Amino acid sequence: MSTSQTLFRGGMIVSMDPAVGVMPRGDVLIEGDRILSVAESIDAPGAAVIEASDMIVSPGYVDTHRHIWQTQLRTVATDWSLFDYFVQMRSIYSGFYTPDDAYLGNHIGALESINAGITTVVDHCHIMNSPDHSDEAIRGLKDAGTRGIFCYGLYGNPENWSEQPTGLSDGWRYDDARRIRSDGLASSNDLLVFGFAPTEVTATDFETTCREISFARELGAYRISCHVSMGNYDAGTEVVRQLGEAGLLADDLLFVHGATLTADELKWMADNGAALSVTPETELQMGMGNPCAVRALDAGVRTSIGIDIVSNYAGDMQAQMRLLLQAQRGLENAARTDAPREIRFKALDVLRIATIGGAEALGWDNQIGSLTPGKQADIVLTRCDDINMVPCIDPVGALVLNANSSNVDSVFVAGRQLKKDGKLTHVDWPTLRRDIRQSSERIVKGFHSIDRQAIEDAAARLMFR
Ligand SMILES: [Zn+2]
Structure with a gap:
């Protein structure tokens, strides 16, 4: 496992950890698959830096x-x-x-x-x-x-x-x-x-x-x-x-x-x-x-x-x-x-x-669910400079009532970056999109080939008995 460090610098931190709370500006340092520290300012020479200003940093x-x-x-x-x-x-x-x-x-x-x-x-x-x-x-x-x-x-x-x-x-x-x-x-x-x-x-x-x-x-x-x-x-x-x-x-x-x-x-x-x-x-x-x-x-x-x-x-x-x-x-x-x-x-x-x-x-609260040192680095960066997010006065309100998937800039699971700059990192989307359209067409065609009245009647007897 890689032990390289990554520093998320200068983001709005919505930690969901009561000891850390919400920080208007803070840093998060991860190493390998774990969170090392969350603080207003972290000095981490040698760490790769992700500029998180204009972003909310929160747990997945x-x-x-x-x-x-x-x-x-x-x-x-x-x-x-x-x-x-x-x-x-x-x-x-x-x-x-x-x-x-x-x-x-x-x-x-x-x-x-x-x-x-x-x-x-x-x-x-x-x-x-x-x-x-x-x-x-x-x-x-x-x-x-x-x-x-x-x-x-x-x-x-x-x-x-x-x-x-x-x-x-x-x-x-x-x-x-x-x-x-x-x-x-x-x-x-x-x-x-x-x-x-x-x-x-x-x-x-x-x-x-x-x-x-x-x-x-x-x-x-x-x-x-x-x-x-x-x-x-x-x-x-x-x-x-x-x-x-x-x-x-x-x-x-x-x-x-x-x-x-x-x-x-x-x-x-x-x-x-x-x-x-x-x-x-x-x-x-x-x-x-x-x-x-x-x-x-x-x-x-x-x-x-x-x-x-x-x-x-x-x-x-x-x-x-x-x-x-x-x-x-x-x-x-x-x-x-x-x-x-x-x-x-x-x-x-x-x-x-x-x-x-x-x-x-899920019984995993000692591993995930908050930005807490020692927990797994499951982290989301949500952009606050998009048209539906400016200005971001209350980052909690922004996450719950304003944001959608298009504002999700980066996603890390166990320290592995799976979304970067708004795009999934490990996906051939044109090929997948073609395959799923073909799959869908075949399944929907099959569905319409069935006379469903008898099934509906039987289901009604089962559900409304
Ligand atoms: Zn269900």
């Missing part, structure tokens, strides 16, 4: 929930409910993916997230149509250079559209998950580690869910990602409470959405260390309820943000922070009978959820 964003494979289906879900998503994405589009498509979706999706300043991503990957799909999905992430957790999804995508969708998995995926764990993702010290995603817990019986969680633990999955508490789609199921009563809640569980988690379930999670990923835009659009982040934080749950699906919207954290912030403020303001004198939920609160909060949810 942590996206704790994404189905990265859907990159080449961008915008198909624009007007979907969760029911539409289940019928069209999970029961039809997914079946047309080849291993090459899985590679392209995951590779370009991971690059898109790096481009936006996301340095850690949890891939809840349910595109395992064959063992080759698993290998290619992982290769796509590794080639992109992101840090993250690859959660092996057990969900059974359709192989034959005359059959009714059940999501139930064939036995081979158990063997394949075991193979991936012992072969492709054996180490817990690599940038990408092994996680697990059960069959949809709301589509199977509770015993199956328990068995799958036990299987994930037998494999040593670092995190187990589960969709739960999605409004009226699974009202009354209370899977989290059931898992609590069964003694299965622990800090390896990462629940996703959770918009309708009860106070009792949030307490179960807080008491047992289980974490939450809210995905604001999906929850607001698809009929799951209002994002639960502040209720969860108030209950003591480790809470984070996921971006979920670029088949629906942009893959950047800035938009999700903004949505979460204003949706919560809207809820709180609407609940009042008087005019608010003060706004309770602050931009810094939501920036915290998107950085160190994500790290805490």
Whole structure:
């Protein structure tokens, strides 16, 4: 490993470390993959210098929930409910993916997230149509250079559209998950580690869910990602409470959405260390309820943000922070009978959820999530001289309410520069762009070759029983 030093000089520092806070002007020194120091002025003779004046220096964003494979289906879900998503994405589009498509979706999706300043991503990957799909999905992430957790999804995508969708998995995926764990993702010290995603817990019986969680633990999955508490789609199921009563809640569980988690379930999670990923835009659009982040934080749950699906919207954290912030403020303001004198939920609160909060949810807060000496050098430089960023009076407000991916100038993951001067450093974009367009055209054509009425009817019986 290189031990060369790099000095980020003269930037606005938004550290997310309470001991450092926000500095109007400061330096950050890294060596190899680690942060050495953060201070107003650092003398580092021999270090390579990156001039960061007119930039905000901040920790990389942590996206704790994404189905990265859907990159080449961008915008198909624009007007979907969760029911539409289940019928069209999970029961039809997914079946047309080849291993090459899985590679392209995951590779370009991971690059898109790096481009936006996301340095850690949890891939809840349910595109395992064959063992080759698993290998290619992982290769796509590794080639992109992101840090993250690859959660092996057990969900059974359709192989034959005359059959009714059940999501139930064939036995081979158990063997394949075991193979991936012992072969492709054996180490817990690599940038990408092994996680697990059960069959949809709301589509199977509770015993199956328990068995799958036990299987994930037998494999040593670092995190187990589960969709739960999605409004009226699974009202009354209370899977989290059931898992609590069964003694299965622990800090390896990462629940996703959770918009309708009860106070009792949030307490179960807080008491047992289980974490939450809210995905604001999906929850607001698809009929799951209002994002639960502040209720969860108030209950003591480790809470984070996921971006979920670029088949629906942009893959950047800035938009999700903004949505979460204003949706919560809207809820709180609407609940009042008087005019608010003060706004309770602050931009810094939501920036915290998107950085160190994500790290805490993944149990990596001693490694990432803030600019803290000794932590990994996962660092983002955001330009403040672009037309949508001038002047930058409050850098926290600028990151949360003004910035977008185009303002992200540089991105480092474990000290490796993956974006420089606004461009990804390790990408042949014209070739990738051509490949993903071809992949997309073929999958969309396949989708339109299917008569989906029978599938829709079967899905309605499953979801609205
Ligand atoms: Zn999801």
